[in-house]
Amino acid sequence: xxxxxxxxxxxxxxxxxxxxxxxxxxxxxxxxxxxxxxxxxxxxxxxxxxxxxxxxxxxxxxxxxxxxxxxxxxxxxxxxxxxxxxxxxxxxxxxxxxxxxxxxxxxxxxxxxxxxxxxxxxxxxxxxxxxxxxxxxxxxxxxxxxxxxxxxxxxxxxxxxxxxxxxxxxxxxxxxxxxxxxxxxxxxxxxxxxxxxxxxxxxxxxxxxxxxxxxxxxxxxxxxxxxxxxxxxxxxxxxxxxxxxxxxxxxxxxxxxxxxxxxxxxxxxxxxxxxxxxxxxxxxxxxxxxxxxxxxxxxxxxxxxxx
Amino acid sequence: xxxxxxxxxxxxxxxxxxxxxxxxxxxxxxxxxxxxxxxxxxxxxxxxxxxxxxxxxxxxxxxxxxxxxxxxxxxxxxxxxxxxxxxxxxxxxxxxxxxxxxxxxxxxxxxxxxxxxxxxxxxxxxxxxxxxxxxxxxxxxxxxxxxxxxxxxxxxxxxxxxxxxxxxxxxxxxxxxxxxxxxxxxxxxxxxxxxxxxxxxxxxxxxxxxxxxxxxxxxxxxxxxxxxxxxxxxxxxxxxx
Amino acid sequence: xxxxxxxxxxxxxxxxxxxxxxxxxxxxxxxxxxxxxxxxxxxxxxxxxxxxxxxxxxxxxxxxxxxxxxxxxxxxxxxxxxxxxxxxxxxxxxxxxxxxxxxxxxxxxxxxxxxxxxxxxxxxxxxxxxxxxxxxxxxxxxxxxxxxxxxxxxxxxxxxxxxxxxxxxxxxxxxxxxxxxxxxxxxxxxxxxxxxxxxxxxxxxxxxxxxxxxxxxxxxxxxxxxxxxxxxxxxxxxxxxxxxxxxxxxxxxxxxxxxxxxxxxxxxxxxxxxxxxxxxxxxxxxxxxxxxxxxxxxxxxxxxxxxxxxxxx
Numbered sequence: 001x002x003x004x005x006x007x008x009x010x011x012x013x014x015x016x017x018x019x020x021x022x023x024x025x026x027x028x029x030x031x032x033x034x035x036x037x038x039x040x041x042x043x044x045x046x047x048x049x050x051x052x053x054x055x056x057x058x059x060x061x062x063x064x065x066x067x068x069x070x071x072x073x074x075x076x077x078x079x080x081x082x083x084x085x086x087x088x089x090x091x092x093x094x095x096x097x098x099x100x101x102x103x104x105x106x107x108x109x110x111x112x113x114x115x116x117x118x119x120x121x122x123x124x125x126x127x128x129x130x131x132x133x134x135x136x137x138x139x140x141x142x143x144x145x146x147x148x149x150x151x152x153x154x155x156x157x158x159x160x161x162x163x164x165x166x167x168x169x170x171x172x173x174x175x176x177x178x179x180x181x182x183x184x185x186x187x188x189x190x191x192x193x194x195x196x197x198x199x200x201x202x203x204x205x206x207x208x209x210x211x212x213x214x215x216x217x218x219x220x221x222x223x224x225x226x227x228x229x230x231x232x233x234x235x236x237x238x239x240x241x242x243x244x245x246x247x248x249x250x251x252x253x254x255x256x257x258x259x260x261x262x263x264x265x266x267x268x269x270x271x272x273x274x275x276x277x278x279x280x281x282x283x284x285x286x287x288x289x290x291x292x293x294x295x296x297x298x299x300x301x302x303x304x305x306x307x
Numbered sequence: 308x309x310x311x312x313x314x315x316x317x318x319x320x321x322x323x324x325x326x327x328x329x330x331x332x333x334x335x336x337x338x339x340x341x342x343x344x345x346x347x348x349x350x351x352x353x354x355x356x357x358x359x360x361x362x363x364x365x366x367x368x369x370x371x372x373x374x375x376x377x378x379x380x381x382x383x384x385x386x387x388x389x390x391x392x393x394x395x396x397x398x399x400x401x402x403x404x405x406x407x408x409x410x411x412x413x414x415x416x417x418x419x420x421x422x423x424x425x426x427x428x429x430x431x432x433x434x435x436x437x438x439x440x441x442x443x444x445x446x447x448x449x450x451x452x453x454x455x456x457x458x459x460x461x462x463x464x465x466x467x468x469x470x471x472x473x474x475x476x477x478x479x480x481x482x483x484x485x486x487x488x489x490x491x492x493x494x495x496x497x498x499x500x501x502x503x504x505x506x507x508x509x510x511x512x513x514x515x516x517x518x519x520x521x522x523x524x525x526x527x528x529x530x531x532x533x534x535x536x537x538x539x540x541x542x543x544x545x546x547x548x
Numbered sequence: 549x550x551x552x553x554x555x556x557x558x559x560x561x562x563x564x565x566x567x568x569x570x571x572x573x574x575x576x577x578x579x580x581x582x583x584x585x586x587x588x589x590x591x592x593x594x595x596x597x598x599x600x601x602x603x604x605x606x607x608x609x610x611x612x613x614x615x616x617x618x619x620x621x622x623x624x625x626x627x628x629x630x631x632x633x634x635x636x637x638x639x640x641x642x643x644x645x646x647x648x649x650x651x652x653x654x655x656x657x658x659x660x661x662x663x664x665x666x667x668x669x670x671x672x673x674x675x676x677x678x679x680x681x682x683x684x685x686x687x688x689x690x691x692x693x694x695x696x697x698x699x700x701x702x703x704x705x706x707x708x709x710x711x712x713x714x715x716x717x718x719x720x721x722x723x724x725x726x727x728x729x730x731x732x733x734x735x736x737x738x739x740x741x742x743x744x745x746x747x748x749x750x751x752x753x754x755x756x757x758x759x760x761x762x763x764x765x766x767x768x769x770x771x772x773x774x775x776x777x778x779x780x781x782x783x784x785x786x787x788x789x790x791x792x793x794x795x796x797x798x799x800x801x802x803x804x805x806x807x808x809x810x811x812x813x814x815x816x817x818x819x820x821x822x823x824x825x826x827x828x829x830x831x832x833x834x835x836x837x838x839x840x841x842x843x844x845x846x847x848x849x850x851x852x853x854x855x856x857x858x859x860x861x
Contacts, residue, residue, distance in 0.1 A: 036653075036654070037654070038654050038655075038657070038658055086833070086837070089837060090836055090837055093836070093837060093840045094840065095794075095836075095840030095841055096595060096728075096794045096795045096840075096841055096845065097594065097595065097598075097600060097789075097790065097794045097795075097840070098598060098600060098653060098654075099600050099653065099654045099657060100836050100840060102600075102654050102657060103600075103786060103790070103832070103836055104832075104833055104836050104837075106602075106783055106786075106832070107829045107830070107832035107833040107836065108829065108833070109829075110779065110783070110825045110826070110828060110829030110832070111825070111826050111829035111830060111833075113825070114823060114824075114825030114826040114829065115823070115826050117822070118822055118823050118826070233778070237662075237665070240658055240662075241662070244655075244658070244659075248655060276673070278665075278669055279666070279669045279670070279673065282662050282663075282665055282666045282669065283666075285662050286647060286659075286662065286663070286666065289647055289648075289651065289659055290647055293650065293651070
């Protein structure tokens, strides 16, 4: 019974982690889909959002969950700015090396993480919210439950907020005009241009929204994670590993890929050891490349066609 | 003698049928036209003959050998060369280097490749443009460069995908002369896709007509010109347009 | 004159040790030559063949560890790493090529990045074999003086330059560039793109590995963080080539010269030293935006303002 409890516990923690991962990957997948660019500064944007939320908490006592409403708009504007003044102009630059925009995001990542070190030192910081270590138990709600599970309160709240944001994103993409333009551009750039979509504007909004999502993820991670300047790289890796597992540029794939990676990492950490989590992450990445080059998205597509 | 035989070829993309049960043969020395309204599956047919994708059903034979599983580069070595509908020169290379690159398929030495390339450039009338970066050539010459590049691989069969589209009348005449010269002087068999009806009628020996992925007619230009089904297919297109 | 320029530069470099430069300056020159080799190697794959790799640290690290492990486990000189790494790196390149070369464009870059990280994590965790984070140290150095190290890397760099020049003017070179310009067109012109991309990767990987093996011998100490890092090797080599000029013979060499000197200067500045990554990042962004083909590739653009002024006055 204890074995089963441990397994379920691991599985559910992985699921909660996966929900947050999905939020990071969704932003990356949107950007990949519309711009055909891998944002290698994705995690560093998250780091910026986390520092905003951290200082809001330390200086004004604002709860990280509330800081979503500060960090997300800030990163949205930042995204518009970066797309307009850096990424879009670079698209027009003629060069021999392809993927200029990707290399540009590498440059951004270098600047952000180093500036954060200079400004805030390399120290690990945690945000001492008072509910940080509170938990809830299955038996609180179900007296006669045959097994006992305990889940961290902040993890659960973060997951729920992440789920709400994901639903919000889905509504935005399917119901609003801007959202539809984003999807159209992602599916077929030429067709979107012919339909009169203002592609430059769509690109700006897409980067903005991608950064909003990762900013939200940052705020949601803050109560449950350490903060340090170099953390961006790790989450960029998470983002693109999920993007590959899910299928490049597919938002559905990113959602499922996020959950898969979350559960996978949780299982590795429990049963193999914490140190191997990054190795496991890359192992699953390579496996996805070799055995499932189209990612989860290709399976979804096949399944839909089959019906 | 039959060079290429396309036998009951079908191709599906996802659930959509691009080609259904198409068969035809290409005989040595002839110019075979492949025509049909937009979306009839002509370029898909080329991509299958050329090896870009395998057929879903059916097979392609080259001199009796089944080649439908081979890759484009292997087919090119076996003597099948093609041009692209949307011209794809190696943008930042000069015209000469473009042709040298293709000439390397039959030789290892650079001087020999250059010899072949210069001969081909003279043949196609691009010799004076040999040092121009290919991105900077006007469309008519880029289309000719496509042909020159294909010729440099010393093919036995040349697949021309809309080599006349977008050209002005003078350029079209030049191009027709070159195509005819390719057959007479180089003895290369040609399979050609063309939208320009006058051109195709004047240079083809035989014509195969595709519509909605199916072969609807085959015959000499005169026969095709009077075939009611073909006229219907083309009129239908014009009516809906 | 232009034809003999490489020879002249080589001849001048041969005499450099006789000038009596300080050990520090010799060290910098050795680093410049080593980075030229890595840059030229990367340029074969990224610049000429158009397959941008973010994982060259994997090759560099493997080269370094080939020498290190031969010394550590077999007790033979780490110089054997130079010939041995040709075999090891070919094998590694074939594996990486098999996994990554089916991907196109930016996804290839991503896959190499991940594989580079896999190699680092593996080197950290396979403690029995690599000594993990403790690293491998050569207990006795071959030479105390820098002169001979300088000659070794000079010969490696000169051979690399000649080899690449030879390759790029042959059939292989034409095929590499054709693949960069248009992979589908290249394929239909009879070029087996997968095969030639693999060749390019092997060439690039082996040359990078040779530089790595030299590094092991020269520095006398390696650990996963110094030979497998993402930003200090994989990204740094992209910067070296971008700054100098991709797909040019001299680009990587000029790039190495600029970047190594710049790194030394910035690091030595008292207050700005800590922010050197920021400065490099900004340089990278500026290069991408305004000098996308590097100092060598955009030389005309670079001197235009000066030439223009001269003619107008």
